Amino acid sequence: MNASAPRVATWLADRFLTSRTRESLIGDLMEQYREGRSATWYRGQVLRAIAANITEDLTAHKLLALRALGLGTALFVLFTIPVGWLSMIGFVWLANVGVSCQQWDGGFWCQFWMNQFTSELLVYAACALTGWIVARLHRPYGVAAVSLFSAGLLLWQCGMTLFFHRDPPPAEMSVSLTTVLAVSFVAMLGRSLAVLIGGLSATRRRILPDRQVLIPS
Amino acid sequence: MTTACLLFNIFEYMAREFLGGFELLVLLALIRLGDGAYGVPIGQAIQESSGRNVALGSVYITLERLETRGLVTSERGEPTAVRGGRAKTFFRITAQGLREVRQARRTLVRLWQGVPQLQRTIV
Numbered sequence: 001m002n003a004s005a006p007r008v009a010t011w012l013a014d015r016f017l018t019s020r021t022r023e024s025l026i027g028d029l030m031e032q033y034r035e036g037r038s039a040t041w042y043r044g045q046v047l048r049a050i051a052a053n054i055t056e057d058l059t060a061h062k063l064l065a066l067r068a069l070g071l072g073t074a075l076f077v078l079f080t081i082p083v084g085w086l087s088m089i090g091f092v093w094l095a096n097v098g099v100s101c102q103q104w105d106g107g108f109w110c111q112f113w114m115n116q117f118t119s120e121l122l123v124y125a126a127c128a129l130t131g132w133i134v135a136r137l138h139r140p141y142g143v144a145a146v147s148l149f150s151a152g153l154l155l156w157q158c159g160m161t162l163f164f165h166r167d168p169p170p171a172e173m174s175v176s177l178t179t180v181l182a183v184s185f186v187a188m189l190g191r192s193l194a195v196l197i198g199g200l201s202a203t204r205r206r207i208l209p210d211r212q213v214l215i216p217s
Numbered sequence: 218m219t220t221a222c223l224l225f226n227i228f229e230y231m232a233r234e235f236l237g238g239f240e241l242l243v244l245l246a247l248i249r250l251g252d253g254a255y256g257v258p259i260g261q262a263i264q265e266s267s268g269r270n271v272a273l274g275s276v277y278i279t280l281e282r283l284e285t286r287g288l289v290t291s292e293r294g295e296p297t298a299v300r301g302g303r304a305k306t307f308f309r310i311t312a313q314g315l316r317e318v319r320q321a322r323r324t325l326v327r328l329w330q331g332v333p334q335l336q337r338t339i340v
Contacts, residue, residue, distance in 0.1 A: 005301065021256075021277045027296075027303030028256040028273055034299055049274020056278045 005033045009046040016050040057144035068145035072134045079126035087119030127191045128198030135199035146199025150192045157188040247310045255305045288314035
């Protein structure tokens with residue numbers, strides 16, 4: 001007899017499943033796990049349940065799904081592109097006026113503008129805000145809406161990256177195309193993840209009234 | 218826009234008018250199990266008869282869909298410690314659900330008859 005069910009999988013099920021029977025489903029999985037099913041089986045069932053839940057919500061509400069994609073894309077363009085431009089403008093302006101990190105003695109604001117990572121963090125914040133708004137405007141199907149938008153965003157960015165990097169980088173550049181694509185992919189994955197996290201923070205977990213805290217014997 | 222939404226809903230309803238393959242399996246499992254049927258035994262019954270792995274999540278999604286269509290009813294049980302304080306949901310087929318299953322059976326039998334390729338494979 002197994003002790004407690006895998007925590008991460010249970011947490012994921014609690015956050016992502018929006019169906020009325022969520023509590024019963026998790027209870028069934030826990031019951032089966034305690035009766036000897038493996039942790040891999042439990043995790044697999046949770047992932048399949050989440051996928052089935054999202055697919056059901058999207059197929060039953062196709063117009064909402066389309067609206068989530070359209071609205072998410074519009075907000076993404078509205079928020080992230082100006083953030084990227086602002087970072088770039090600030091970076092170029094500082095370089096033009098001759099400001100460098102040595103002059104500022106490596107201070108916070110220098111790092112803030114000169115460091116590409118920080119500007120990428122601003123983009124992540126904008127992505128999280130986009131996800132939050134998409135989920136908030138598509139309740140009670142926020143999880144499905146934001147998952148669809150997150151996946152769509154990843155695919156769109158992958159397509160754009162492959163399109164813009166279809167030619168190998170110039171010979172004078174020391175980086176290879178594989179490195180450029182790998183770095184871009186990590187950044188794209190981070191943006192989609194930020195959308196998902198922002199969206200999930202907007203979808204509150206519903207605690208059903210008959211859920212009780214019982215300690216397993 | 219409203220007309221488009223209305224037409225869309227009508228088409229969606231028409232597409233869902235017939236019972237799907239998995240929906241029929243779930244309803245048949247419910248009839249076999251009778252009272253006290255919940256996710257685990259329903260999934261096991263389908264798994265044993267079909268020989269395929271069944272995801273509990275799919276069983277519950279299908280049951281919810283059938284409940285929305287009025288083909289099954291549900292009732293919540295008592296939460297237990299072994300289930301992490303989570304209650305079972307027991308399902309029961311309704312009279313309308315039984316009618317739908319009979320209708321699906323009639324349709325399938327009619328389609329089956331007179332097809333030599335299928336008659337040879339029946340054991």
